[in-house]
Amino acid sequence: IKDKDGVLVGVYSIQLPPEFERSIEELQPECDLQAIAEAFEGAVNVAGLGRPADADLEKPLGCFKGHSAKSLSSLIDDTLRTGYPAGNTANSVADPYYDIKSHAVDATCAIAKTVEHLYKTKGYSIELIQKPNEEVYTEFKRYMKEELDFQGASGRVKFSGNDRPNALSVKQVLQGKEVDVGLVHPNGTISWIGNGTTNAFWAEEPED
Numbered sequence: 001i002k003d004k005d006g007v008l009v010g011v012y013s014i015q016l017p018p019e020f021e022r023s024i025e026e027l028q029p030e031c032d033l034q035a036i037a038e039a040f041e042g043a044v045n046v047a048g049l050g051r052p053a054d055a056d057l058e059k060p061l062g063c064f065k066g067h068s069a070k071s072l073s074s075l076i077d078d079t080l081r082t083g084y085p086a087g088n089t090a091n092s093v094a095d096p097y098y099d100i101k102s103h104a105v106d107a108t109c110a111i112a113k114t115v116e117h118l119y120k121t122k123g124y125s126i127e128l129i130q131k132p133n134e135e136v137y138t139e140f141k142r143y144m145k146e147e148l149d150f151q152g153a154s155g156r157v158k159f160s161g162n163d164r165p166n167a168l169s170v171k172q173v174l175q176g177k178e179v180d181v182g183l184v185h186p187n188g189t190i191s192w193i194g195n196g197t198t199n200a201f202w203a204e205e206p207e208d
Contacts (some may be wrong), residue, residue, distance in 0.1 A: 040173055046184065049167040052098045052155040053183075062150055063109035069102070069153045076101050077192025100156035110157060114144050172197050 013049045025032045051057070062071050083092035102197070118124045124136055132140065149158045155166050170182035170190070182192045 037176055040042065041175045041176070042198070044181075044197055045171045045178070046168050047171070048101060048103070048154075049169040049183070050102050051152050052151070052153075053167065056151065056155070059151055061109075061153060063112060064105070064153070069155075072105065072153050073102060074107070102152070106152035106154050106157050109152060110144060110148060113148060113150060114140055117143050117147075170197065174198075 024036075051073065052059070052069050058068045060066050061069060061072060067075070077098070078086075080093040080096045083089055111133055115129055118129050118136065118140060119126065122139060128136055145159050145161065149156070151157075157164065167186060167187040169180060169182035170184060171178045172181045173179075181197050182190055184190050
């Protein structure tokens, strides 16, 4: 909360009391876990692949010496589960969002490679890179958008303007598990895995 002059005077937050937190089936008895799972069966989701194509999974990563995308992914999973250092429950993550983990490390790599370019190729000092003037900042953006290109943990990292073209994964819930059923390539073509999606679970939407 800020006063009339814009000075921060405090923080206002709302926290629901513990007794307010209830399972949905307490409010809607017919909406139990089994009913939700049955309704979700066959659901299709299209999202960023979050990893290289199978042919590139074992290729070495420039930013993470000694690791491929596959081995780094395994290390990240272990660290999220056990904390860092291993056994530190204070920073372990009980329910991480695995689909974006590789993008986070590639973002770090992208910044590191851009800083390397500014320092080694352009000759800017570390102090100037830390507190860039307009010239350095412009070169930072230009290099990242136009020249940066490397094989990352999430696939090829190469920007097109403000976007990063990459493959999309098509997944479908089958027998309670999310399964890869297709791949949408950056050029728009689709490669189906096996028979692709199935509409065996399609049903009319129930009336309210």
